[in-house]
Amino acid sequence: MPRISQRIGSIAESATLAVDAKAKALKAAGRPVIGFGAGEPDFPTPGYIVDAAVDAARQPRYHRYSPAAGLPELRAAIAEKTRRDSGYVVDPSQVLVTNGGKQAVYEAFATLLDPGDEVLVPTPYWTTYPEAIRLAGGVPVDVFAGPDQGYLVSVDQLEAARTERTKILLFVSPSNPTGAVYSPEQVTAIGQWAAANGLWVVTDEIYEHLTYDGVPFTSIATAVPELGDRVVVLNGVAKTYAMTGWRVGWMIGPADVIKAATNLQSHATSNVANVSQIAALAAVSGPLTAVDEMKVAFDRRRKAIVAGLNAIEGVDCPTPHGAFYAYADVRGLLGKDLGGVRPETSAELAALILDKVEVAVVPGEAFGPSGYLRLSYALGDEDLAEGIRRLQEFLGTAR
Structure with a gap:
């Protein structure tokens, strides 16, 4: 064997x-x-975030297990940060704190996919996405847009790739690896297409604060309210706050999806390190200076x-x-x-x-x-x- x-x-x-x-x-x-x-x-990492972590490390209450879904105060702060930065209003119960953004990616697909379900993946894609989809039993379907399109896929391309097995559209803007950013109009058109076809949208927004030349960031969850409870938002502190090594990300979604993903995390890793969670709390609650x-x-x-x-x-x-x-x-x-x-x-x-x-x-x-x-x-x-x-x-x- x-x-x-x-x-x-x-x-x-x-x-x-x-x-x-x-x-x-x-x-x-x-x-x-x-x-x-x-x-x-x-x-x-900015000094005020490090100071918060040092202080937390001295407090015995952070030396213990905490809720698998995350410290309540951090979940509440992430919900407020999401409202502040993208206008998307969620309850803290809809937030799951994860061990970095990668765990959020994996748990989102593991929670939503059954074997054979297809995920439309705008290509070029971040290297982890298709592997996480396959681990969950899903089938990644590449939808390629080259430099002639500014590395931005169109609704027509997505429609051509859609089948009866398509369950999820992965949406990433700004993009890793290309740095491409979809315009508000493009985000809206793609989101409306997904909603009209009953698809879930998993949107990775970890680069939301890194846009240039006056190009705005647009959250598909806010731009297309008709997606309703079929959208999952992934994010984290790694890129925005220079905190790649602290390993704090999160997943936002419907209450039943978050509860199921929390059950998975409770068996996989339990809670994120509490000192890192307190550092993340300082990050998302603080200024963007x-x-x-x-x-x-x-x-x-x-x-x-x-x-x-x-x-x-x-x-x-x-x-x-x-x-x-x-x-x-x-x-x-x-x-x-x-x-x-x-x-x-x-x-x-x-x-x-x-x-x-x-x-x-x-x-x-x-x-x-x-x-x-x-x-x-x-x-x-x-x-x-x-x-x-x-x-x-x-x-x-x-x-």
Whole structure:
């Protein structure tokens, strides 16, 4: 009999974490690697959040188990933060605090899907979505939109992909990996289409505060009230507050869905670490001043990385309007001679770049079709400039 179950053996390693781990291992070995892999702000968590956690760590009541769904005061604060930031009104009982955003993603699909149910996945997608869908017994259905569409899927594309087995539309704006942001009109049209077809919408809003050029964030839950109780909102503190390591996310949905997901979590992990929950409470209840300061730096880096990538012949990088990723079309480089090697896929190209110039990027295969590279610009200005210089020097030799 096989040692590993088919269900777990079929899961691919997180490509973004794998690239980040390899880059960090090379750095630890003394190599001057520039890492564009992980979507992790280079800023420290704001001081007032750390202070709240330190204070909580000294209080014995936070040394014990707490409710699996989350501390009541944090659930209430998340409900209020959601109303404040997106206009979506929910009761604290509709909030489940999870161990990071990934657990919220997994539990949403595990709670809603039965074997064979289909999920429409706008592509390029974050690498974890299809794996979480498959773990729940569902079937991810890619709906691809390329750079000619600004990486934004249309209602017509979604309708063409819909079948009698379609149960959920996954909706992500701003997008990881592309940084694309749907306009209010596009959000409304897609939401109305989903509602008219009786679909659930699972919307990941973790980049809600990271938009640029005056482009607004629009929550599909607020824009399309006719979705009613068939919408699940995923979010967390990781990206907005530079808290990737604190591991606090949440899931918002109808009371019966949240109760079922809480039952799952009660057997899987129980409560999120209480000190992290208190840190998250300080984050979501506090001002967005630190967030705005970080966004100024992200915006500066966004402009620099897009200009630098587009200066390379064979690379086409649309300007992202959200998150902190540039998604470059590198199909023009495939098959070209790069230092005596002719990469045929973006995976081969990414491996070659890491080997030759010690720059870590994530290939398009992690997010859907080959032919693209994702670069996070949530790293320091000096590292970004040096990384782009190395890419220009190496890729500029393509023939």
